[in-house]
Amino acid sequence: MAGQTLLRIENVHKRFGAVIASAGASIEVREGEIYALLGENGAGKSVLMSILCGVLTADEGRIVCRGVELQPGSPEEAVRRGIGMVHQHFMLVPNLTVAENYVLGQGSPLRVLSHMKAVSARIRELSDKYGLDVRPDALVRNLSVGEQQRVEILKVLYHGIDLLILDEPTAVLTPQETDRLLELLRDLVADGKTVIFISHKLDEVMRVSDRVSVMRDGKVVFTTDTSATNPRELARMMVGRDVLMELPREAARQGEIVLSVRDLACNNELGLPAVRGVSFDVRRNEIVGIAGVSGNGQSELALAMSGLAPATAGSIRLNGEELCGLSPAAINRRSFAHVPEDRHKMGIVLPLPLTENVILQRYNRPPFSARGLLRSRAVEDHTRDLVQRFKVKARDIDVPIQTLSGGNQQKLVVARELARHPDFLLINQLTRGIDIGAMEFVMQEVLKQREAGKAILLISTELEELFAICDRILVIYEGRIIGEMPPDRSRLDEIGLLMAGKEPSARSAGSEPVRVH
Amino acid sequence: MADIDIPPSRKAASPFSSNTPLLAWSRRLLKSMLPPLVAVLVALFAGAVLLAVTGFNPLDIFTVMVSGVFQNVRSIAEMLLKATPLILIGVGLCVSFRCSIWNIGAEGQFYAGACAATFCGVNFAGLPPALHICLVLVAGTAAGALWAAIAGVLKVAFNASEIVTTIMLNYIAIFMTSYLVTGPLMEQGAAYPQSAKFAHAIWLPRIIPSTRLHIGILIAVALAVVAYVFLFRSSAGYAVRIVGINSHAARYAGISVSRSIVLAIAISGALAGLAGAVQIEGVTYRLYQDISPGYGFEAIAVALLANNNPIGAILSGILFATLDSGSELMQINAQVPQVLVFVIQGMVILSVVGFAALKFQSARPSE
Numbered sequence: 001m002a003g004q005t006l007l008r009i010e011n012v013h014k015r016f017g018a019v020i021a022s023a024g025a026s027i028e029v030r031e032g033e034i035y036a037l038l039g040e041n042g043a044g045k046s047v048l049m050s051i052l053c054g055v056l057t058a059d060e061g062r063i064v065c066r067g068v069e070l071q072p073g074s075p076e077e078a079v080r081r082g083i084g085m086v087h088q089h090f091m092l093v094p095n096l097t098v099a100e101n102y103v104l105g106q107g108s109p110l111r112v113l114s115h116m117k118a119v120s121a122r123i124r125e126l127s128d129k130y131g132l133d134v135r136p137d138a139l140v141r142n143l144s145v146g147e148q149q150r151v152e153i154l155k156v157l158y159h160g161i162d163l164l165i166l167d168e169p170t171a172v173l174t175p176q177e178t179d180r181l182l183e184l185l186r187d188l189v190a191d192g193k194t195v196i197f198i199s200h201k202l203d204e205v206m207r208v209s210d211r212v213s214v215m216r217d218g219k220v221v222f223t224t225d226t227s228a229t230n231p232r233e234l235a236r237m238m239v240g241r242d243v244l245m246e247l248p249r250e251a252a253r254q255g256e257i258v259l260s261v262r263d264l265a266c267n268n269e270l271g272l273p274a275v276r277g278v279s280f281d282v283r284r285n286e287i288v289g290i291a292g293v294s295g296n297g298q299s300e301l302a303l304a305m306s307g308l309a310p311a312t313a314g315s316i317r318l319n320g321e322e323l324c325g326l327s328p329a330a331i332n333r334r335s336f337a338h339v340p341e342d343r344h345k346m347g348i349v350l351p352l353p354l355t356e357n358v359i360l361q362r363y364n365r366p367p368f369s370a371r372g373l374l375r376s377r378a379v380e381d382h383t384r385d386l387v388q389r390f391k392v393k394a395r396d397i398d399v400p401i402q403t404l405s406g407g408n409q410q411k412l413v414v415a416r417e418l419a420r421h422p423d424f425l426l427i428n429q430l431t432r433g434i435d436i437g438a439m440e441f442v443m444q445e446v447l448k449q450r451e452a453g454k455a456i457l458l459i460s461t462e463l464e465e466l467f468a469i470c471d472r473i474l475v476i477y478e479g480r481i482i483g484e485m486p487p488d489r490s491r492l493d494e495i496g497l498l499m500a501g502k503e504p505s506a507r508s509a510g511s512e513p514v515r516v517h
Numbered sequence: 518m519a520d521i522d523i524p525p526s527r528k529a530a531s532p533f534s535s536n537t538p539l540l541a542w543s544r545r546l547l548k549s550m551l552p553p554l555v556a557v558l559v560a561l562f563a564g565a566v567l568l569a570v571t572g573f574n575p576l577d578i579f580t581v582m583v584s585g586v587f588q589n590v591r592s593i594a595e596m597l598l599k600a601t602p603l604i605l606i607g608v609g610l611c612v613s614f615r616c617s618i619w620n621i622g623a624e625g626q627f628y629a630g631a632c633a634a635t636f637c638g639v640n641f642a643g644l645p646p647a648l649h650i651c652l653v654l655v656a657g658t659a660a661g662a663l664w665a666a667i668a669g670v671l672k673v674a675f676n677a678s679e680i681v682t683t684i685m686l687n688y689i690a691i692f693m694t695s696y697l698v699t700g701p702l703m704e705q706g707a708a709y710p711q712s713a714k715f716a717h718a719i720w721l722p723r724i725i726p727s728t729r730l731h732i733g734i735l736i737a738v739a740l741a742v743v744a745y746v747f748l749f750r751s752s753a754g755y756a757v758r759i760v761g762i763n764s765h766a767a768r769y770a771g772i773s774v775s776r777s778i779v780l781a782i783a784i785s786g787a788l789a790g791l792a793g794a795v796q797i798e799g800v801t802y803r804l805y806q807d808i809s810p811g812y813g814f815e816a817i818a819v820a821l822l823a824n825n826n827p828i829g830a831i832l833s834g835i836l837f838a839t840l841d842s843g844s845e846l847m848q849i850n851a852q853v854p855q856v857l858v859f860v861i862q863g864m865v866i867l868s869v870v871g872f873a874a875l876k877f878q879s880a881r882p883s884e
Contacts, residue, residue, distance in 0.1 A: 308768055329771030338769070346765045356755065360770040363759075364752035373751050 003031035006163065006194055007052075007083075012061030014047055014218075021047040022058070023218035029163070034185055034195045036209035036226070038202070040238055040294055040461060044218040045198045046088075049165050053085045054078040065163075084161030086152045088168045094141035098151050099123055101140060102158050126157055130187055146177040153184070157193075164188065165196040170204055171295070182208045200238070200293055202231040202500040214238055235496035238293070255284025258455035259424045264314035265479075266304040274300035276479035277314065282424065282455040287446065289470035289487070290459040293499050297479035298459045299341055302428040305457075306338045307331040318424055332361045337422035339413055341429045341459075343406070347413045350402040354394060355383045357401050358416045382419070390415040391441065407438025414442050418449060425449060428459045443469050463495065477501045553822055553829070556868040557836065563868075564861035573853055581851050582843035592842070594728035598800065600838035602627070602792040602812040604737040607819030607830040608744045609788025614825045615748055616781035617761040622668060622683025623789040624813025625690035626661040630790025632694055633660030634797050635702055635804040638715045646718040653719065654794050661790015662783040664690060669782040673775035679782065687813070695806050702804060711805040721799035731799035737831070740788065744827035747784075757781045789813060815841075818866045837862070 007029040014022040022044045029035045037045050050056040052063060057073035064070070071077045078084075092101050099120045103112045112119075120136035127134040132150045140148065149169060156164055166185075170178045185195050185208055199205055205212055206226060214222040214237040222237040259282040268274035275297045282288045292298055303309035305316055307328040316323040323331055340346040348357050359368045359379055367378040383397045390411045394404055401409060410431075417425065430446065431439040447469055450456060460466050466473050467487045475483045475498040483498040485491060565575035586596050606623045613620040634657035641649060668686060671677040697703075699710040721731040748754040760767045760777040767774050792812065797804060819837055823829030844858030 306769070327771070327773075328768055329773070332771040340769055345763075346769045349759055349763045349766050351762060352758075359755075360759070360766065363755045363770070363772075369752045372753065373746075374755060376750075 003033075005029070006031040006066060008064045009048065009052060010062050010064070012048060012051055012058045012063075014044075014051060014056065014058050020218050022051070024061070025215065025218060025220050026061075027213055027220055027223070029194060029196060030211070031194055032189055032192060033210040034189055034197055034208055036197045036199060036205040036212040037215060038199060038205050038212055038234060038238060039215035040200055043215040043238075045215050046167055047218075048215070049085060049167060049196065049198060052078065053083060053165065079159060079161070082160065082162040083165070084156040084159060084163070085165040085167065086149070086156055086169060088171060090148050090152050092140045092148060092151060095139070097137050097139055098134060098143075099136035101151070102136075102155055123154065123158060126154055130154075130157070130184060130191075132184070146173055146180075149173070149177075149181070150184075157188075162192070163194045163196070165198070167198045168200070169197070170199065170201060178204070200295065202234050203502075205234070206231055231500045231502055232493050232497050235293075235500045236492065253285045255286065255453065255455075257281045257283050258319060259457070260315075260317045261305070262315045262317075264301070264304060264311055264316060266300050266309055266311045268300050273312075274479050275304060278476070278479070278481050279314075280474055280481060282457050284423075284453050284455055285450055286472075287450050287456040287458055287470045289466035289473040290457065290476050290481075291463060291466050291473050291485075291495060291499060292461065292476035294461045296476050298428065298461075298476060300479075301476070302338070302341060302426060302459055305426055306336070306340075335421075335423035337417035337420050337425045339417050339425070339427040339430065341432075343409055343413060348401050348409060351400050353398040354387065354392075354401055354404075354412065355379050355397050357412065358383050358386055358419075360416065361420065386412065386415040386419060390445070405434075405438075407434035410434050411438055411442060414445060418445065423455060425454055425456045426459075427456065429462075430458060430460060431462060431465050439465075463492065475499055549824075552872045553824065553833070553869060556822070556872045557865055559868045560861060560865040563864050564857075567857065567860060568853070571857065573851065578847055578851050578853055582847055583839075585846035585850065586839050586842045590725060591728050594725050594730035596838050596842045597734050597835070598730055599841050600834045601731075601733040601737050601799070602796055602809075603816050603819050603837055604734075604741060604831055604834035605792035605795065606785075606789045606812055606816035607823065607834050608737070608741045608827045609785035610816055610820035611823065611825040611827045611830055612744055612748060612754075612757065612788075613781050613785035614820055615761050616757045616777060618669070618672070618778055618782050618785075619680050620665060620668070620683050620782050620785050621680055621817065622665060622686045622813070623785065623816055624809060624811065625683065625687035626664045626786040626789035627793040627796075627809050627813050628687075628690040628694045629664035629786075630657035630661035630793030631797050631804055631808055632690075632697055632702075632793075633657050633790070634794035635697075635712050638719060638797065639702065639713045642716065646716075649719045650721065650798065653798055654791060657794025657797075658787045658791040661793065662787035664790065665786020666779055666783045669779035672782075673778055694804065694808070698804055698806055704803070709805070712803045715798065715802045719798065720802060721795065729800065731795075733795040733799045736791075736795065737834075740791075741827040741831050744784075744788075748827065753777075753780065789816075815862075818862070818869075821866060822869045840865075 005028055009025065009027045011024050011026050012022050013024055025044060025048050027037070027048075037048070039045050047056065051058045054070070054073055054075040054077055062069055063072070065081045065083065068081070070081060093104065096104070099116060102123065103116070103119055106112055123134060123136040126132070132154050134147070134151055134154050140151065143151065153164070169181055173181060182204065185197065189195060197205070197209060209226045212224060212226050212229065212234065213220050214234060216238065261281075262279045264275055264278045265273065266275045278301060280288065290298060290301070300309060304311045305323070307323065307326050307330070311324050314324070318334055318336055321334070323334070323336070344350060349360070359382075362368050363374070368375055368382070380397060386392070387394060387397060392404070392408045392411050392415070394408060401412070404412070414430075427446065430442055443465070446456060446458070458466065458470060467489055470487045473485045473487055473495065474481045475485065475495060477499065478501065482501070485495050485498070561579075565579070568575040568578055586592055606627065610620060610623060634653045637656040638653045641652065644652065664686060665683070668679045668682040671682050672679045695710070698712055702712045704711055704713040721733055723729065723731050724735065748758065756767070756772045756777045757780065759770060759772055760774050764774050767777070793809075796808065801808060815837055819830055819833045822833040822836070840858060840862055844855050847853040847858060848855050
């Protein structure tokens, strides 16, 4: 059913400061197809699509639509060429009706308001055509998330778009709403539209798309007809990374249980269930890994464990003591340390100097504080000590931490957490965004902690990192632990399949890959 | 206008540099003072252009202004008298702004403090004077802190914007003052709406003979130092600053964000309330309507120009007081309309904000 080439994105580069969001990505979309763009969070999918829509301007590269090169950085031009995006976060004004939302910015209010009847009629007509059930006079704020999404899709159609880009459209939907959406996409294509479907969910991509490309680290690493691939191959392409290094380590000595999580459940920021009954133990001298495609409840799990988000059910016991219900400050005072997922958002305070960053959890406790005042000498000595031991490259200890490279920032965060001598260490993304040298160093340090008898939980989306240092790997999918694997590279396929939410069948345990479709 | 010991803007402070050589320290001091100085110079230049366009000789005008303000001890004392409430309130706002709490209600907190101070001042006549003075000051401080804490509690309990609530609380406090001086606190048999006059015994002692300058200025300077130590050397002040820069990191660190917010805004209210009490005990000796010509608002600019550094607020408070005093002289001696001075003050603030934005751009990390 795929026709001629409709759109070509050629060799697009985009940098944000030191972050490379797009490193020469190229894709080709054919007329009348559903084209899926698959990749983990941060792989560069959304940035590429924003460049296509003219919201962002590429540093390099070009976009050709129906043989004409698009003027970069012009959303108006993109709309004129029939390219429109349904954003992950809806662009609707809640206090206006659906019809009023559609005419926003469409000429002078006087002219537009006199046409409202015609606008409503057109919305009804389109809504009936695609069975969208959108009422033009409904107030947007009264609509459910699924309804709002249909309003967004219809808005794009209303404006005469025939290349629809949907950015993670199913992230906010229930399974039933998802089914309905996928059906709608099929209908749209049957009607001659073209769809680009951005997702990190393998099964949806397998179900609905005609062709699929996998993005990783700002590049398109793989493109194929969907019928010629399988979830396992796609999962491998998404997470596959160059083999790191082999870190020498002793065989696991099973110590006693330090941390015990039972039936833990918690919600995400939107109040939807994110962790749905997770149970595991972490023992002394053990590193337990949690693998999974990002967005499957890992962030919420870490927040709940450290007291930053309330658990809705279950228990977390550290050395037998219940942590659920304790404040973050109380958990900090226990033998619990936490390397957070997002350094810049949570782990450090960018404009403050190194000295003030290393006392983050201990700013009001000895030896760094006495009678309510900070003891600068103790803080300086401690900072110097950490900087030396962890070989942090910094001009001085009183420079703002934002002047350090990502690797050196992370070294300091890990150093700070280890310096609190915790029995249990929670690490969410140990090596994200840091250079190889720093990566190896922090992994070695974590291994040393294992030898020293600590219990460590390492949440990571980087399988290589997990293989390199974990004793066992739990796989999380949609908020549940759906399998446990040894850190064995030869079983990468099985882990990939688990990460995609597919139980590996008994016969797929062999080395020969088995087609699922 | 200075930024002692602190690199400019978002780079914030390092209190841990006790062993830095004096040379490096003074170089950093100079570096941190440079942006606000340049901002002031740019604004004054723009003001000069404005004066020239409106037919005045800017040099003459500025000469009249500066030489008038610094003519003799008495004129300097008058200027410092104006600077006292600006410094007190500005220092408090530094604390609040460091917590990213935009307290626009210092004016109302000043009034709340003035009302409470007046109530205590005209009552309790039997107390020993020294004790009575302290009572008045404490009452003003407490009233200002409570008035500000209302906005803080609304912020943490209902996420109500403190910008809106503090502005609304301004109106309540100002109208409450009008009610008090026309009703319960009105002087017996007075022709005007005003409170009774304070007994001479509880006036704040004057520090320079034959001038009106009282010990309030010393209190202001001392509290600026205390606030500096609080912000940059104490654990609680550290928590306030972390909350102000990155509330996610604060929560991760186990800092109670709510407590820090209420504490920071209450401190700023306390100092504004104290300023109200000091103004009554040291200058007006009684309460009346419109007792503040807008100190609470002008002090926002004082704090901003000081880059929210309490020590710097002393200097920027003096600068704004100089502009205020100078504006009167310009009007009297050079017939320059006072509104022109307001325009110049506005330009000072604009250029300060502009320079802050510039610094923020250049302070971005370059890995």
